[in-house]
Amino acid sequence: MGKLQGKVAVITGGTTGIGLATAQLFVKEGAHVFITGRRQKELDEAVKTIGHNVTGVQGDVANLADLDRLYEIVAKKGRIDIIFANAGYGEFAALGSITEEHFDGLFNTNVKGTLFTVQKAVPLLNDGASIILTGSVASAKGTPAFWVYGATKAAVRNFVGSWTVELKDRGIRSNVLSPGPTETPAVDQQPADAIAQMVSTIPMGRMGTPEEIAKAALFLASDDSSFVTGIELFVDGGRAQI
Template identity: 60%
Template sequence: MGSLENKVAVITGATSGMALAIAKLFVSEGAYVYITGRNQEKLDEAVKAIGNNVRGIQGDAANLKDLDRLFDIIESEQGKIDILYANAGVGDFGPLGMITEEHFDKLFNLNVKAVVFAVQKALPLFNNGGSIIMTGSIAAMKGFAGLGLYGASKAALRSLARTWTNELKEQNIRVNVINPGPIDSDFFNSGPKEAQDFLISLVPMGRKGQPQEIASAALFLASDASSFITGIELSVDGGLAQV
């Protein structure tokens, strides 16, 4: 029996990379998983890659009507949620002096607003003892030049995790954040090669992480193995932000 047997999990922005690896692992551990994505073709490909016990729901995580539709479907089909992994997010460079309103809105709408309302709209369906996990970033800890807004948007999740840990304690719902370092994914690999090489050079373990290594951390926080852990940041970064 898997560690997530009979659990219902929701993962936003799960068509590739870390979140797709998480969805695959959750299913292999017995969960039924709902994944979301904006692009229907990529969503279909992800569902096919996962194989079974999965449903893809097309939608924009920052669109409140799309979120309502997502949770209406889950309520009608499963009637409950045990795990919410709020992963949908975006990263973008923008040093002070070049920040635009469009840039600001893009980052905070998807990285903060989408998470807040996904959690709020999921709550009526949450079982006692559930787990909420959010994708943070070591950029919130390190202050990398050019990533001020991105880091601030991810730091907001760290603050929310602290507050929600207290607000949801009566329902025994745990809230935690995973901070990935450089991970071998489209998100990281799409950045400038010089920036990639620089970040990897700072990693004490001397390499990029793999999506499966993030997935293993997510499984730990989603399962009863972490039943006495809440309100934390778990950095999966090869030591980059730790030393």
Template identity: 65%
Template sequence: MGKLDGKIALITGGSTGIGFSTAERFLAEGAEHVFITGRRQQALDEAVKKLNSKHVTAVQGDTSNLDDLDRLYSIIKKEKGHLDIIFANAGGGAFAPLGSITEKYFDDTFNSNVKGVLFTVQKALPILKDGASIILNGSIVSVKGIPAFSVYCATKAALRSFARCWIVDLKERKIRVNVVSPGPIDTPGLAALGKDAEETKAMADTFASQAVLNRLGTPDEIAKVVVFLASDDSSYVTGIELFVDGGTAQI
């Protein structure tokens, strides 16, 4: 038996990286159905092809667009009637040093990383089963200061606060909320931070050297932890921020 047998799950930002690896793990652990979202239809189509399972549905949309979320939950309700697991994974960021931060950059980052997560969870509540598990994808930057990354760092600190508050809001329904906070992970999102291949490699090497384990993590290493937080293995775990960072933020 799998750890997620019979569970209906939603993974936002599920077409690549951590989201995609988590979809693979959810399916391997027996999830009855996994819904994945993403903004790019082509990437979603490729993800569905790679997952190669009748137990996956891809829904194109932007989590910061409330109409897109309404459409998503309408589809989930019609096809499966409820949700047991939400992995609010969609988000991203870019470097912008203090002094050059624009209003658009601020709005885009908070819309994607904070507004999108808030309304992903809030709009799911009517179809979220009592005793469900919500996992928010945070980051070690919730507790670390990173040069030229202050807005992104602030969005991840907001998610940490959401988890603390939401476990109180949802305690009568016994819905657990936890944050998984990756360190440097070898994903397309990490690669996108560099201006070119040379800068990307230099950045990855620096991040790897800062980890006690002296390497980047893999998306699957995060996915395994998300499975733990989604499953009954973590039935007495709620409100935590679980760092999966090779020790980067622990020293």
């Protein structure tokens, strides 16, 4: 019996990187997983990679109509036991070069998308369900030209404190999982000098892997963390701790 045997999980941004690795691990542990992604081709490839007990739903978390369509499909399972609001992205821009497009794009996906991903899931959430939000070490550690992204993740961290109180009577746990720099396709697209600078501040001397972050997500999703709520779990090689 897996740690998530018979559970129903929703993972947004589940086509690559941390989301895909987590979906693979959740399925291995017995869950049926719904994953989302904006691009149909990548979504189809992710579903094929996962192989079984997975449903792919194309959509953008910043688009509320897409979220409504997602939950119409998920509702056929009757409930949600785990919601991993993982969809998001980062983008560098230094003070003096911030544009409205940069700001709105980050906040629409990382903050608005996360909020409505969870709010629209609440009617389907089982009592005792687990809500996991993807935060970031950037919310606690200043990084030049990366602070608008960091501000979005600080907002996400604030959500969890309130939801822990609001949902306590239903036994629903809410936690933030905050990775440090991780070897994902999105990170690979960032400027090499910016990545090198971040890695130089990690005590363990390397970036994390999606599989390492997925194992932490499994902990927060499973009964192993049954008395854990309202926390920010850093999986960052020590970067935010020094």
